[in-house]
Amino acid sequence: MKYVLLSSAFLAVSAVITSYIFFVMNHDFAPISIFKIVFVGFAAGVSCTLGLVFLFISTQPVSRHFDAKRAFIHFLLEYGLRLYGKRRKARFDVSCERPRETQEILLQTFLKAQGKQPTFEKITSRSKSEGGIDITSLSYLPKGIPIYVLSFNGSEGLYGVNLDPFSTSAEFVALINCCVFEFIPEENISESNPDTLFIDEVEVGKKYEMVITGESGLYRYRVGDVVEITGYYHKTPKINLSTGIYITYGIGTLLNMVGEKVSSDVVRNAVRDAVSMNYPDVRLVYQAVAESNITIELSLDGLSEVKSKGSHYIFFLELEETSRDLLSEFNTKVIAESIDNNLYSRHRFYQNFKDTKQIHPSTVYIVHPGAFYKLRDYVIANSTATANQFKMLEKLRTEGTFELMFKNRIIE
Structure with a gap:
């Protein structure tokens, strides 16, 4: 009070x-x-x-x-x-x-x-892992205005700074004076107590989960962000610990119904490309996906068709309000098929499970404007997260979040 x-x-x-x-x-x-x-x-x-x-x-x-x-x-x-x-x-x-x-x-x-x-003069943002600002969503602004990501940080600390801000791919030099970094190889992430590598032991081109020890008391904290090592700043012995980091996905956003382990960056790009390829005049605002097994215990009107399909992905998309008049032409089945095709061509494990029919065709729903902000309010009200820590969900992991989005779908 x-x-x-x-x-x-x-x-x-x-x-x-x-x-x-x-x-x-x-x-x-x-x-x-x-x-x-x-x-x-x-x-x-x-x-x-x-x-x-x-x-x-x-x-x-x-x-x-x-x-x-x-x-x-x-x-x-x-x-x-x-x-x-x-x-x-x-x-x-x-x-x-x-x-x-x-x-x-x-x-x-x-x-x-x-x-x-x-x-x-410029537009800038800070990257906050998988839920942070997507700088490409600002591309509609007047041409000639530089847009860049300034730094990579989270509630736990400041991880890196972008020394080449106007590059099309944001890479961050690790700030080793702010955190002690350890890295878990991607293949060992699922282990409860995996071995870690120090920053001078990582290899370019490989992906790792970050573990940090910070100034504020966090000791060997698993951040949950998986990053890719892309190079070294100047590659000189004095600063060879300052490693270029590119954020790829958060562990909590992995899609893994039958062992496919599809990361959020693959899903995100598959959805965006599906929309832009089929409906170039439609602007996608937000997207979220759920695994169909989340619906097992739910009893909602209109959910019977989803439950009858077997294991599959359920996508919720919010379109730019200026695109609402195009809804009558927006075919969710076409988008669902296009998303599946994109995932199939970009992820070999998804491809294997799709071929063996362990993963079935996806379902796509368009939601009412503001649905994702209702989702934000719901998460903040039902968790310990604060407004300035919140990252827009890309994967719905609870029955409550799924039910909220399902009830906000536009019924065709």
Whole structure:
């Protein structure tokens, strides 16, 4: 209760301060360069609030997140926008619900109404393993704006920094002064107490699960991220411990019904390519997959067909709202077949189990807009995760998460 009261008090104070800044100090919004850097990511509402404040009034570079619940932003800015709307005879809806809406925030607010064009120098993000920002999802932004991933980090520590930020493939030099790194070879990950390698013992081209010992007390902690070693920075003896790391997948996202062990990066690319190949005008926002054995104990309307198919994957896709008018042409069976074909051509174990009919054809559902944010709220409410630690799920591992997404499907 104490934390709830403190949070409420903070929101109230923030609303007053924000409104004051908007309408007392800077109500005319001088025609300045709004900001030079946009930092997008999954973070708590406070970050979004600060980002919006700077968006409208600051001449300094902004490095804040743009992600929070729509209701929070409406609560914070409703009073101010209502007043401003009366002055300008217009109403503007401010939303920070998703990183992709950064552009909409800039172009649909009163900045555009006054004929001011915000300027960017770059867009940056931090990588947070399998649930982090997909930098390719921002490719719709104006051409010529550099987009890069700045660092690789998690709640447990800062793991690496990207020294070649404008490369198309993000590689991170391990920060050995922040963590002690150990690595478990990919083939030994399933063992309960596997042997580990130190950072000078890893081999280029191989994949390992990271184990870290950090400054804050974590001792030999299995992070759960599987990384690929891609090279050495300068390859000199003095810094040969600084190893290039490319994040591939998290152990918890592996699909493994019958021993196939398909990683999330393979699944992710198979789905995206299936959508873009068949429907190039449709933009995929989020995707999640579940193994059909999760439905065994569930009793839901419309689930009988899924249960009768045998072991298979169940995909939930959310499309960009601007693509909703294309839904009538969007054939989920075509997408399911295309996903299966992509997986078949990219993963030899999936191929083997598909040939022996141990894995059956996939099922694809389109979900209502906002379904994945309901999923986020559900996970935060039913776990120890906090909003700024949350990573959007790519695999549904509990009956509760599956049921939520199944109930949010669009029934054809």
